[in-house]
Amino acid sequence: MKKFAIILSLLLTACASAPKATHIDMPGADLSTSVSVTDLRPASEKENKIFSLLISSDGYGIYRKGDNTLDPPITQLFRRSSYERLGMNDDASSSITIHHLVVYLNAKSQLRRGAMFAALGGPIGAAIGAGTSKPITTGISQSVIGRDAFEKSQDNEYERAFFTEAENPQRASVFVIYIDATIRGKRVSVKSMSMASAPEGKNAYSIAVQSAIDYYLSQYTASEQTEQAGRR
Template sequence: MRAIKSFLVIAAVALSGCATGPTTPPPTFPGIEQSDKITIEDLRPKSESEKEIFSLLITSSAYAIYRVADEATKPTGPRLLAHRAYEAFPELAAQPRIKVLHFVTYANLQSQLRKSVTLGVLTGPIGVALIGPPTYPASDVVTTPIDSTQLEKTAGDEEHTRAYFTEQENPTKSPVNVIYIDTEILGKRVASRCLVPPVAGKPNLFLVEAFDMCIANHLAIHRDTRPVNAAK
């Protein structure tokens, strides 16, 4: 029983965002002040900018899933989005405004923490310490366009399901971040879902670096997607 309690505490610490992070300094974004002229019309539900732990109950389908607060990174996701959009679309000089309908990040640690709790019950904290932290194979960031109504349908009690992944997406069940971005830029609305597993060459990936990858992919989709009201 003491082992179970110990690992529930570990789970709570990890989910609260207080787990040990990279020891290298976070990246900086020189010249980001140049995009201060871009107005960000933040139309997100207020909760998307706030941290929430969905469940610490190991039997819950929402266990070890949490929403990451805006303040977890500097710059915030929407601010970095505005900067990268400014760089990608010179037309924004004449229309310096973007609408952010959704920008929300989830961390899914279910498999990792369930294994840790089970291992703790079987071997105790000392056994886990001897075995050491788990390692996961590196994979690729995967970004796909989505219908923005998917986010409306999963609001409320089903919000934690946004952090789910398929076996094909994450066969090793590594811890992942899932980032949703829904924007209107230059009159065109695009929504995307970005799955960020452990990334090759980035053993200590900062969340803001994950944002940067997902934003680049989102803007590429925006560039390649025809407007919704375009003639067919």
């Protein structure tokens, strides 16, 4: 029953017209405000979206999480993390350009399973259906991606939240986050997938966002080090 309640909560949060923002604590003074950020994201990436409420649709159970679902906004989190991890300053060479920074929630499999059992046995059946899933042990899938494939998927945007059997064998609900940004003239694009459930007292959404940002910065640093080694 508890698992079904979590799934239902995810659905209600995604459907709400003015969802309560998830707060992420940022202790200490934010010195990153001096860093110039150019946000080139399509307007749609900043908005909430339910791709389909029709259970037979490929877009069912997939949602885009808008900027208003995080406090502070995801762009501010990205700027501060970049500033602190990369030792940025306020000169022009330390500017940030964000091409894509978007979060999707894919709860399709668990919602379909709950809906099927609900149809068979009402709320009790739904709870039983949710309870039949195995304990979630899937970790995080992260990778550097090509920009062309991401941008070409605009027509069926919900497909960006799809996962493979290898990435998520238990078909658990996941956050899928894309970051495509240029820092100090270097552009890096990554995809990060993280569980939509977390231990008690933890927030899965905030964990997913911070993990995605940390992964982006690790790949940016690795790319920068490789270029420096090549110039020696």
